[in-house]
Amino acid sequence: MSDDECIQSAGARIGRLPAERPPALEALLRRRSHSKHTDDAPSRAELEQLVAAMASVADHSRLRPWRIIELRGAARARLGEGIAAASGGDRDKQVAKAMRSPLVLVIVVSPRKSGKVPLWEQEAVASGVAHFLGLLLHEAGWGSIWKTGAHTRSKALRKALGVRKPEYLLGWLYVGGIPDRDRDRRPKPRKPLDLSRHLTEL
Ligand SMILES: Cc1cc2nc3c(=O)[nH]c(=O)nc-3n(C[C@H](O)[C@H](O)[C@H](O)COP(=O)(O)O)c2cc1C
Secondary structure, three states, X not given: OOHHHHHHHHHHHHOOOXXXXXXXXXXXXXXXXXXXXXXXXXXXXXXXHHHHHHHHOOOHHHOOOEEEEEEEHHHHHHHHHHHHHHHOOOHHHHHHHHOOOOEEEEEEEOOOOOOXXXXXXXXXXXXXXXXXXXXHHHHOOEEXXXXXXXXXXXXXXXXXXXXXOOOEEEEEEEEEEXXXXXXXXXXXXXXXXXXXXXXXXX
């Protein structure tokens, strides 16, 4: 099956879709994470363009209750050092893990005071930002994967990354170039959804 046939069959399972699928649907059907990256990474200018697009994420009262910390080069070690401090684990091992990709984007919930918008709604916005950013990165030809861990919300990791309460982490995206062997792969097969469970009616 060609890439297009594979995507087409995924789409066909979702519903009656026009032959020319809208770009957002196409991008979502093709989206996948990549855990292995080359040393290439989006430039600061490219990243700014993608992050600027997050102004369109649905956001109750437009609080924009999030921020992203960009880690490149030696700064990536801060992630590993924070995890090692939180877990009491091997610093060098954690630092090596954090440096596995050329760019790390730490996703931070930055709660705003609001009588109307509770924290869970603000976290939902930050989560949307992480999802859309991963989608846009993929569409732009970059690989990314959202990671977390047992110490994502630990004080030690927050401290290492300069994140102060009430801010907290939603995890981080490892970002980089997609290796040729992965780029050539056909779209990731997805188990079709059981729509009787995921789309219910009253
Ligand atoms: C909030 C969140 C946290 C995640 N944490 C991890 C993680 O720590 N380790 C991991 O291997 N995958 C984690 N994942 C899943 C990967 O990001 C990815 O979705 C998964 O490998 C499946 O690949 P796919 O996105 O191509 O379907 C997390 C996903 C989300 C949304």
